Amino acid sequence: MKKLFFVYILALVSIFVYSCDEVKYEKPLVVTSTFPLYTILKEIVGNELSIEYLVPTGASPHTYQPKPSDAKKATSALALFYTADNLDGWISEIADKKRIKLIDYVPLDKIIFFSCGHDHSNGNHEEHEHEVDPHFWLDPLTVKSMLDTLVFELSALYPDGKKKFVKNASVFSAKLDSIHNEALSLLNPIAESVVFMHHPSFNYLLNRYNLYYGGAIEESPGKEPSPKFISDLVELIKQSGAKAIFSEPQLSSKVAEVIAKESGVKLLELNPEGSSNGAQTYREIIINNAKILKSGLE
Numbered sequence: 340m341k342k343l344f345f346v347y348i349l350a351l352v353s354i355f356v357y358s359c360d361e362v363k364y365e366k367p368l369v370v371t372s373t374f375p376l377y378t379i380l381k382e383i384v385g386n387e388l389s390i391e392y393l394v395p396t397g398a399s400p401h402t403y404q405p406k407p408s409d410a411k412k413a414t415s416a417l418a419l420f421y422t423a424d425n426l427d428g429w430i431s432e433i434a435d436k437k438r439i440k441l442i443d444y445v446p447l448d449k450i451i452f453f454s455c456g457h458d459h460s461n462g463n464h465e466e467h468e469h470e471v472d473p474h475f476w477l478d479p480l481t482v483k484s485m486l487d488t489l490v491f492e493l494s495a496l497y498p499d500g501k502k503k504f505v506k507n508a509s510v511f512s513a514k515l516d517s518i519h520n521e522a523l524s525l526l527n528p529i530a531e532s533v534v535f536m537h538h539p540s541f542n543y544l545l546n547r548y549n550l551y552y553g554g555a556i557e558e559s560p561g562k563e564p565s566p567k568f569i570s571d572l573v574e575l576i577k578q579s580g581a582k583a584i585f586s587e588p589q590l591s592s593k594v595a596e597v598i599a600k601e602s603g604v605k606l607l608e609l610n611p612e613g614s615s616n617g618a619q620t621y622r623e624i625i626i627n628n629a630k631i632l633k634s635g636l637e
């Protein structure tokens with residue numbers, strides 16, 4: 340009987356320890372949907388707040404299915420930061436928390452729209468709205484232009500941290516200039532190259548560093564390309580003179596392999612989510628990808 344009681348106590352203690360482990364954070368928590376947003380906000384919050392991201396870096400945030408553990412984290416957070424409704428809008432379903440949509444903080448002159456593939460020369464541009472490209476984090480200068488608003492939002496969430504947020508943001512701002520200069524010197528030698536990728540994730544970076552977007556294997560998230568689409572794309576790649584095309588670890592590489600083979604070009608891997616190629620910081624997300632682009636296209 341005594342032994343049984345002991346086992347019972349042990350079980351209770353371990354449940355208690357386990358559940359503490361699940362919900363306890365040293366500082367008030369903010370949650371981001373993705374790893375890149377985490378790396379950006381981490382630079383500003385420093386050690387003032389706890390910060391967590393939800394989507395594992397090998398998964399695509401476009402098609403991610405949130406887990407119960409995500410909802411648990413989200414429920415413990417002061418606020419949830421996400422990219423855009425057309426990327427990680429599912430975050431609104433997991434917890435009734437303050438949500439901060441970062442694409443809204445990108446100044447209008449830095450927003451990129453997906454081109455819709457038809458001609459506007461007859462002036463019917465106003466008739467429909469073009470979809471905003473949500474992958475803003477891949478241009479360091481776009482991120483830099485958002486810092487004041489980010490500090491403002493974080494300070495509203497956690498006024499005690501304001502002084503530190505301001506200080507950290509100014510350090511990060513200088514860091515973003517140096518990341519930009521580093522990317523510029525890496526990519527200058529391949530300026531005006533044409534880049535084909537798995538999904539249109541790098542337009543902000545291509546635009547910043549004078550590279551041209553040639554096309555993508557996946558036109559919209561989760562959509563498989565048709566045989567006709569693939570053969571047209573192969574033709575485009577051949578005509579462009581590109582030496583490589585780029586897949587992404589979040590998407591199946593089989594079609595990309597076929598297309599690279601048929602086009603007679605190398606297949607390299609970019610990572611807009613940034614971590615499977617070893618990136619741990621915002622700088623590494625940009626610089627690792629810039630190096631891969633350079634190695635494929637020079």
Ligand SMILES: [Zn+2]
Nearest residue numbers: 401474538540
């Ligand atoms: Zn994407």
